[in-house]
Amino acid sequence: MPTNRSNAPLTVLHLVQPVEGGVARVVVDLVRAQAAAGLRAVVGCPPGGRLADAAREAGAEVLTWRAGRAPGPGLATEVPGARRLVRRVRPDVLHAHSAKAGLAGRLAVRGRVPTVFQPHAWSFDAVGGATAALALRWERYAVRWADRVLCVSEAERRAGASEGIHARWAVIRNGVDLGHFRPGAPDRDHDRALARAELPLPAAFRGDGPLAVCVGRLCHQKGQDVLLQAWPELLAAVPGARLALVGDGPDTERLRRTAPPGVLFAGAAADIRPWLRAADLVVLPSRWEGMALAPLEAMACGRPVLVSDVSGARESLPPGQARLCLVPPQDPTALAKGLTRLLTEPGLLAELGEQARQHARTDFDVRRTTDAVTGLYHELLGRPRPLNQERISR
Known part of the structure; x- marks a missing residue:
């Protein structure tokens, strides 16, 4: 042939x-x-x-x-x-x-x-x-x-x-395309504010409280159900935190029915960069992967990630970040603790985000x-x- x-x-x-x-x-x-x-x-x-x-x-x-x-x-x-x-x-x-x-x-x-x-x-x-x-x-x-x-x-x-x-x-x-996925402004706080102003966010999401973003198809593989189970524990420690789920898929309605307060179902986005730049932290609690793209795209935009320890995750992270940015899959308690640890330390998030940006440019x-x-x-x-x-x- x-x-x-x-x-x-x-x-x-x-x-x-x-x-x-x-x-x-x-x-x-x-x-x-x-x-x-x-x-x-x-x-x-x-x-x-x-x-x-x-x-x-x-x-x-x-x-x-x-x-x-x-x-x-x-x-x-x-x-x-x-x-x-x-x-x-x-x-x-x-x-x-x-x-x-x-x-x-x-x-x-x-x-x-x-x-x-x-x-x-x-x-x-x-x-x-x-x-x-x-x-x-x-x-x-x-x-x-x-x-x-x-x-x-x-x-x-x-x-x-x-x-x-x-x-x-x-x-x-x-x-990932490093010309496409990159910070929108040199200053992280300004970049985040510009992105949030660009997005059709509800009023409750427009403040300065920490925002976690999960980008991915709403399905069993990506583990958004685990994230929703973890979110109430996170809210107990960080009452002002918000979560945006960006994507659609077969589990959309089931997830909506079980979602706690403070969760936005943003739907699919033709351009996910504003969501990544608006985030303080990008989280992907997958059950399995080969090497997920969303964390690489987030890091290229200068945002730290919290990911489950599935194939490709450790290889994605900058050296030394696994201790803070990796959690066991299908473990809502561990995920809540990881979210709390990161979202309560803005200075740490900024440091991890800059490391992530440099790592993406070097390796991906x-x-x-x-x-x-x-x-x-x-x-x-x-x-x-x-x-x-x-x-x-x-």
């Missing part, structure tokens, strides 16, 4: 499901860089969501691949659909993103096209019982059809290896990520690794 066209640009087919959230943003960053570098980047994804339009604006060709997010009987049409896309595009590399695309894409080509599978967090962490056991058995078997399993953190790779997935691994950490430039992924494709194809045309500032 590969092209073998010596004078043609390298063609990459990104097979993607889901079409929202961090996975979609990673794909858009990749195709933007690949199109700019002269590659032919094609995205096959379901209609709806933000991915198709954003990928097209980034320079990719976008084709429809009808696939549901969850496993099920739809696989009987999803695999042939993926196979038709491969025959149409004739890619040099198939890059399958997340569990569903990894399942359908690898079944469709079965190693006949150089294949990169990027789990973006393991499917067997997302489910339980017999479903988790089945997902793990599949990953152990299907690894034979991946030339590389690309993990976004060393912890994600270790988690797969410890479960008996004997892959040819690559680890390339996520990155998306250009380094996209260059490394393109280099991986060339390595698989036995082509010379392209030289970086742009020096990445550290």
Whole structure:
């Protein structure tokens, strides 16, 4: 199925499901860089969501691949659909993103096209019982059809290896656009005030009291329910604290019904930077991740983060911050204590935020990520690794 066209640009087919959230943003960053570098980047994804339009604006060709997010009987049409896309595009590399695309894409080509599978967090962490056991058995078997399993953190790779997935691994950490995610003003307090003035905040949220912001899809994975359980204990110690949940998702109404006072459901935001800059602290109490983007984006904006100790979290934080900024997952008491410790010390928050900003600029430039992924494709194809045309500032 590969092209073998010596004078043609390298063609990459990104097979993607889901079409929202961090996975979609990673794909858009990749195709933007690949199109700019002269590659032919094609995205096959379901209609709806933000991915198709954003990928097209980034320079990719976008084709429809009808696939549901969850496993099920739809696989009987999803695999042939993926196979038709491969025959149409004739890619040099198939890059399958997340569990569903990894399942359908690898079944469709079965190693006949150089294949990169990027789990973006393991499917067997997302489910339980017999479903988790089945997902793990599949990953152990299907690894034979991946030339590389690309993990976004060393912890994600270790988690797969410890479960008996004997892959040819690559680890390339996520990155963020440091030109896009940055403080809006040099002075932190002024930056925060400007952002709060820009946002449609209720009157109760416009004061100087500490504001925690959680950005992410409202779903079981991201752990907003754990945060809401922790919030009353935090309010007992910091009565003026407010919390904004930025995002939407399947758990929205259930979370609304259980939310304590002082919580704003802000909905999805096309641009999350004002929310990050308005925050004193950005919190993400996930149950599982590969390496979450929201904490990286917050740090690039100069805001400290409090995250649960899941894959990628320790690798995200600046050296020395794990003691203060990392809590066990699914532990509301520990989360409340961590929030209280940070939100009662404005000076500490400012210091941690500046460390975070410098760390993001040093370690999480998306250009380094996209260059490394393109280099991986060339390595698989036995082509010379392209030289970086742009020096990445550290």
